[in-house]
Amino acid sequence: EAATIGAAMTLRDGDIIVPQHRDLGMHLTRGGSPRAVMCQWMARGNSPTLGRDGTLHIGDMHHGIVPSISMLGESLPVACGVALTMKMRKRDTIVMAPCGDGATNTGPFHEGLNFASVQKLPIVFIVENNGYAYSTPTYKQFAIENLSDRAKAYGMPGEHVDGNDVLKVMDAVERAVEHARSGKGPALVECKTFRVRGHSEADKADYVPPELREEWLRKDPIKRFEAYLVEKGILTDAVKAEIEAKVKAVVDDAVSFAEQSPAPDGATVADYVYAPGGPIAIIGEPGATDPRYVNALDTRTGKPFNTVADDAESITHFEAQEVGKR
Amino acid sequence: EAATIGAAMTLRDGDIIVPQHRDLGMHLTRGGSPRAVMCQWMARGNSPTLGRDGTLHIGDMHHGIVPSISMLGESLPVACGVALTMKMRKRDTIVMAPCGDGATNTGPFHEGLNFASVQKLPIVFIVENNGYAYSTPTYKQFAIENLSDRAKAYGMPGEHVDGNDVLKVMDAVERAVEHARSGKGPALVECKTFRVRGHSEADKADYVPPELREEWLRKDPIKRFEAYLVEKGILTDAVKAEIEAKVKAVVDDAVSFAEQSPAPDGATVADYVYAPGGPIAIIGEPGATDPRYVNALDTRTGKPFNTVADDAESITHFEAQEVGKR
Amino acid sequence: MTAITYLEAIGQAMREEMRRDESVFLLGEDVGTYGGAFKVNVGLLEEFGAERVIDTPMAEAAIIGSAVGAAIMGMRPIAEMQFIDFITCGFDQIVNMASKFYWRSGIPAPMVIRGPSGGGVKGGPFHSLSPEAWFFHVPGIKVVVPSTAYDAKGLLKAAIRDNNPVLYLEHKLLYRMPELREELPSEDYVVPIGEAIIRRPGEDMTILTYGAMVHQSLKAARTLEEQDDMSVEVLDLRSLVPLDREAITESVKRTNKVLIVHEDTLTGGVGAELSAILAEDLFEYLDGPIMRVAAPDAPFPYAPPLEEAFLPNAGKILVAARKLAAY
Amino acid sequence: MTAITYLEAIGQAMREEMRRDESVFLLGEDVGTYGGAFKVNVGLLEEFGAERVIDTPMAEAAIIGSAVGAAIMGMRPIAEMQFIDFITCGFDQIVNMASKFYWRSGIPAPMVIRGPSGGGVKGGPFHSLSPEAWFFHVPGIKVVVPSTAYDAKGLLKAAIRDNNPVLYLEHKLLYRMPELREELPSEDYVVPIGEAIIRRPGEDMTILTYGAMVHQSLKAARTLEEQDDMSVEVLDLRSLVPLDREAITESVKRTNKVLIVHEDTLTGGVGAELSAILAEDLFEYLDGPIMRVAAPDAPFPYAPPLEEAFLPNAGKILVAARKLAAY
Ligand SMILES: Cc1ncc(C[n+]2csc(CCOP(=O)(O)OP(=O)(O)O)c2C)c(N)n1
Ligand SMILES: Cc1ncc(C[n+]2csc(CCOP(=O)(O)OP(=O)(O)O)c2C)c(N)n1
Ligand SMILES: [Mg+2]
Numbered sequence A, B: 001e002a003a004t005i006g007a008a009m010t011l012r013d014g015d016i017i018v019p020q021h022r023d024l025g026m027h028l029t030r031g032g033s034p035r036a037v038m039c040q041w042m043a044r045g046n047s048p049t050l051g052r053d054g055t056l057h058i059g060d061m062h063h064g065i066v067p068s069i070s071m072l073g074e075s076l077p078v079a080c081g082v083a084l085t086m087k088m089r090k091r092d093t094i095v096m097a098p099c100g101d102g103a104t105n106t107g108p109f110h111e112g113l114n115f116a117s118v119q120k121l122p123i124v125f126i127v128e129n130n131g132y133a134y135s136t137p138t139y140k141q142f143a144i145e146n147l148s149d150r151a152k153a154y155g156m157p158g159e160h161v162d163g164n165d166v167l168k169v170m171d172a173v174e175r176a177v178e179h180a181r182s183g184k185g186p187a188l189v190e191c192k193t194f195r196v197r198g199h200s201e202a203d204k205a206d207y208v209p210p211e212l213r214e215e216w217l218r219k220d221p222i223k224r225f226e227a228y229l230v231e232k233g234i235l236t237d238a239v240k241a242e243i244e245a246k247v248k249a250v251v252d253d254a255v256s257f258a259e260q261s262p263a264p265d266g267a268t269v270a271d272y273v274y275a276p277g278g279p280i281a282i283i284g285e286p287g288a289t290d291p292r293y294v295n296a297l298d299t300r301t302g303k304p305f306n307t308v309a310d311d312a313e314s315i316t317h318f319e320a321q322e323v324g325k326r
Numbered sequence C, D: 001m002t003a004i005t006y007l008e009a010i011g012q013a014m015r016e017e018m019r020r021d022e023s024v025f026l027l028g029e030d031v032g033t034y035g036g037a038f039k040v041n042v043g044l045l046e047e048f049g050a051e052r053v054i055d056t057p058m059a060e061a062a063i064i065g066s067a068v069g070a071a072i073m074g075m076r077p078i079a080e081m082q083f084i085d086f087i088t089c090g091f092d093q094i095v096n097m098a099s100k101f102y103w104r105s106g107i108p109a110p111m112v113i114r115g116p117s118g119g120g121v122k123g124g125p126f127h128s129l130s131p132e133a134w135f136f137h138v139p140g141i142k143v144v145v146p147s148t149a150y151d152a153k154g155l156l157k158a159a160i161r162d163n164n165p166v167l168y169l170e171h172k173l174l175y176r177m178p179e180l181r182e183e184l185p186s187e188d189y190v191v192p193i194g195e196a197i198i199r200r201p202g203e204d205m206t207i208l209t210y211g212a213m214v215h216q217s218l219k220a221a222r223t224l225e226e227q228d229d230m231s232v233e234v235l236d237l238r239s240l241v242p243l244d245r246e247a248i249t250e251s252v253k254r255t256n257k258v259l260i261v262h263e264d265t266l267t268g269g270v271g272a273e274l275s276a277i278l279a280e281d282l283f284e285y286l287d288g289p290i291m292r293v294a295a296p297d298a299p300f301p302y303a304p305p306l307e308e309a310f311l312p313n314a315g316k317i318l319v320a321a322r323k324l325a326a327y
């Protein structure tokens, strides 16, 4: 959590994230809608994928979130294309593209980072090294100590940081963001963390040595940040209770909203395979949401994209900002 | 020439090469048949590919040459599989896998080198950095000075060397070979050279700055080695004339042999798509060439594989050894 | 001896082949310690060690490419795709490296690429693939699709012993299906690649199918017998490359009506070729149009109502069969 | 105004679209300084600069993936494969990323993937690919195949303006063919994707074909008229996805005999689907088997006698057409 949220906290409006399957925190920090997430998980007809997919592969370009696919690593070249567009349009915005330790071993990781570096693209690559790719420990995945060293193969700055310390993460990622935003090209930050639970709900993760898990549980990023806030006198029991109440409210709202949402209609199974014709807006330019553009609204539904929190749930947005200020 | 031949000179019987499109020298140094090469280029029915291919994509496993394909980079994972077999069979042989500067930007390069390193495979990767990938100069391909630095991303030793100095190449590659043979895993050597002619015969290479070409022409590896041999008193005019005569004889023999060889029979166009059934030998084990094995002979023809020089042309073999001794 | 599942049959085949032949080994993501995403390989690491049961990095081109390299050395690697969907990440190694190797060099590449394919388990767009059509169109690779525990074991053994690249498509929906539990012969056996089998003899119509759809077709055939007293023959192709043309021809010459059923999407699917073969070779024997039941031309959807609408099933087969019968 | 080649028509289409719409750009290996392996892009770098004509490293997944990323931002990238054969190295980006993007997110991915395809120029096994069948089977991507200079320009413009991923297959054998030189309209035009065209009207038989085989089919049709006084209709599909079913149906209903011709290998090729569609929808209209002329099921060979034997041509079409006519 510290890694993905800490990294996201460093971004501005106009920046775009290309989150992967572990980046729920990044989604929410950037304004992702808890209702959309719940509808997606429950495969409702009103989910961002209209029930076509059931995982965190959601997002929309107007709100700076690129929906990913299951093939890990493949999102990195896509992030390059997004950043290439920013570069062509002379923007000062950047792209943040996280991936796991496992994904750093894929061909597209290499092709993407190299292309980004040659083209001096404004991208910050975040490597969330959580010790495992599914059941595979890092020593079976690569023969180096720090994945941040992979940046050297592309001539981009790379550093690694304690991924369970949200402040350290923000600090390191801010340097990378600064580098990317100033036109110097991409930068990479490896956040060292750990997957304390199974890869998926089905996975008991009995391949993880208990003492190793214990050790990392002690480094729990949330507890640590909480302790810090308490020590600094920012987080009082009252504030904590308030926050927890808010979060609970948000989650409850999302769950009940999703539960009340309809399942998709089987009759639409062959629909939405091809996009309709018409003018396309360049995302982020003035007037890009003018309905005359085919990509202004979700043309599958004729409604606005619904991956980002609206007023009804804006509490999370506020939430994120709160945390942000501290 | 210095890079590919110098590298090949460091190998022993049982070692296997995975040459690419620039490695004619490596083929010949390892005993590749000039006649086979000529028949291949002229697409004769008796060429190693039976006229199926017309490029240097030839070889056979019994003689330690893996035929490659046009998709550059893809041979590197294949080299891993060859080395993996050597490791499983507890051999002290190694694989030598060259590739160009362009190929280092492909996904398979990354996946292959990383896998080789994790598995501690006995492979020496040779990067022939000749300044260009077709018309694309290195600065449009990657943002680093030395491709040898890419070894760091995999935790394998990497060094770079003047690729136009055959002795320096042999020296550096010998270290890498030593490393790989001793079970310490793969190593990489970048040979810096230059493609003084076009990418292919069709390419005038007018995109290369004349002065750059001039500069490299002055570094001609053959002239330099020749000068060295002369200085050392090894290469007298007599010896040189003798060698040139031999080489000419070999080439003339190959050309006329190929010219007299028949074109493939169009009626066989749908043949050889699937291998017949039967026992398969593990290449390099005693008795592996026993005809009862499906891979002992070229089952397409029922004859031995013909990619390596036979007595009729063994002169080249001898040639290579000659050079080798010096 | 107890009845085992389709999944256990696959594991058995690998274990027995690895015992029989030291050149056989397994590599892929999480195949060892974890035993594979569906635990197909449980016990193999313990019995054969990390040298022959290799946990690889997440890198399909490296997995398939290494398998090719070992295969041309005379080994018999089994490359596992964690889900067959990820085969698209190693596509070039299959179509340009493995499939053309023997043809261009005379060097055989005996290897198996296998992994969980197919839908019906809420896998969504990236974990439900039926990839056969792409490779059906690639000369040089064989493609087999077992529909029973007996075939799962017999075809995998045949694939491992074959001297060519073989794509072995196991259907994840069948992995633990109780109805598919079977007592398998205690002695060694293979199911020869290239032989279809009549799962249910019939006179009035032939259903050409394979994989999980064999069971849906049989279900439909039973209903047609009971309710329409029609006698429908169900031919399980088992092997798509090579195709058992004799078996197909023999059956269609008898029944004169053909319904083709597959789970993969319709356009450009394997069914198209089956239909084309019949429309060219058996034109005189056809008493009706050649009909196809397949998934619609869309990506594979996740939500149950969509997956239900997407996948062919006995009900949809029934409708098509009745239409064809009425012709 | 002068008659231009098929190759020049492609270059013109890109130039005009890049002038018309600043969101259009080109990326690929050696596309700029060198102008592409066949010099298709000559002059584009000079006119539009290195930001819109991007020489990339040798990395197909990066090229196609970057195109996807730019496309979802609202740009209209043209990703060039130096030879279409290398598309296999970026396969996953096409089938899982580009093709499913709109379907799963509502975000269009307007992009073109193009490159030299096809054989007949001694390209050998890795520089002669006809890749259409794989993508024909992938919902979400369109596939077009121009056979004339007019269509080369009009279809590329339509592809660039389309809001979906479009695979544009240019045939390298046609690039500089003198017979294909054509004077093109000076005003802007497109050839709408999804419309087939009758290249030669006829009554006795329909030849369904596309790409370079259109010209071989026309040649055969002329011979059949002269020597057999048969009137053969040649329908150039031009667009494989979407397919112009009306045009196909209309023609076959008139001629009642169908010969399908393509350069790609037979089994699982596009021709199989065409045949299957007819065998299902137009069964009553068929007066003979549906025949196919295509390459044999083998990799593409290099040596001239083999390439000659491998590729379909007017002679082979003639033999099949006569057989069908005699039916
Ligand atoms: C290209 C590809 N191959 C295989 C998989 C199957 N798979 C899903 S998650 C996973 C492990 C990913 O590890 P990592 O990148 O470290 O991410 P983490 O889950 O640890 O956050 C694998 C192998 C995949 N998603 N994509
Ligand atoms: C995967 C792949 N993409 C594109 C090509 C087309 N191509 C042939 S050679 C070449 C340049 C190769 O450069 P490099 O690797 O440096 O080798 P060199 O020719 O310079 O020795 C390219 C792009 C290819 N062969 N393989
Ligand atoms: Mg991980």
Ligand SMILES: [Mg+2]
Binding pocket: B100, B101, B102, B128, B129, B130, B131, B132, B133, B134
């Ligand atoms: Mg080079």
